[in-house]
Amino acid sequence: MMLCLDGQFSEQELSERDELDLRNVSANIWPTVLSRCKANELRLYNLKLASLEGIDRLTNTRRLTLEWAKKIETLEPVSRLSGLTYLAIGDFPRLRHLDGLEKLSELTELRLSGSQGGGSPLRLESIEPVTRISKLTRLSLANAKFEIDDITSLVRCTHLRHLSLTNQFDRSQVAFLASRLNKQLAEPLTAYVKTHLRCMKCNSLTSMFTGRRMPFLCPACDTSRFEKLTRQFEQMMHNA
Numbered sequence: 491m492m493l494c495l496d497g498q499f500s501e502q503e504l505s506e507r508d509e510l511d512l513r514n515v516s517a518n519i520w521p522t523v524l525s526r527c528k529a530n531e532l533r534l535y536n537l538k539l540a541s542l543e544g545i546d547r548l549t550n551t552r553r554l555t556l557e558w559a560k561k562i563e564t565l566e567p568v569s570r571l572s573g574l575t576y577l578a579i580g581d582f583p584r585l586r587h588l589d590g591l592e593k594l595s596e597l598t599e600l601r602l603s604g605s606q607g608g609g610s611p612l613r614l615e616s617i618e619p620v621t622r623i624s625k626l627t628r629l630s631l632a633n634a635k636f637e638i639d640d641i642t643s644l645v646r647c648t649h650l651r652h653l654s655l656t657n658q659f660d661r662s663q664v665a666f667l668a669s670r671l672n673k674q675l676a677e678p679l680t681a682y683v684k685t686h687l688r689c690m691k692c693n694s695l696t697s698m699f700t701g702r703r704m705p706f707l708c709p710a711c712d713t714s715r716f717e718k719l720t721r722q723f724e725q726m727m728h729n730a
């Protein structure tokens with residue numbers, strides 16, 4: 491159920507729905523959300539607030555999506571929502587760190603992204619706090635950049651079964667993670683992934699090679715480079 495909080499909406503729906511998509515959340519309406527909302531699955535879209543203070547009053551919420559918050563600088567209040575099992579953060583241009591998320595002891599799935607469609611990335615200091623979320627089994631990083639440009643500490647996520655990375659991380663780091671985590675991942679990290687884009691010359695499906703600034707290649711027309719880059723990745727995994 492979607493409710494636009496900046497227009498007319500039903501407070502009864504806000505109080506009774508188990509699944510809610512609340513849009514345009516201003517500071518005026520925030521106390522009402524905190525006192526009335528009982529949703530298990532909650533999406534807050536276009537947060538006009540400067541702070542998420544008080545969000546820990548949403549004690550029924552297990553699955554939380556926070557999307558598009560121009561002013562919010564910290565997720566510390568979210569870290570007190572101890573029953574969360576799923577958390578998705580998208581398009582938080584002022585967020586710089588994830589400190590506190592490791593307190594989410596029931597969290598099994600985390601999704602972090604910048605703005606959709608390749609706009610401004612999520613710019614964080616470090617991925618390190620994520621590695622201390624003890625039950626994490628699914629992690630997705632999309633359009634995210636880290637000041638400490640190192641994702642190899644994800645090797646410490648011993649329960650991780652699903653890891654999704656957009657193609658903007660260092661290839662040797664991904665190869666390192668592949669060498670350590672592929673045994674536990676449902677879908678291994680590989681040298682390339684097949685795409686739905688067709689080759690201009692022969693109409694075959696192209697593949698996107700793993701890693702920052704790596705090319706899309708056609709297995710038929712770019713055979714030697716295709717094989718060379720595949721071997722390189724395997725060698726990096728071997729040497730990692």
Ligand SMILES: [Zn+2]
Pocket residue numbers: 689690691692693694708709710711712
């Ligand atoms: Zn081709």
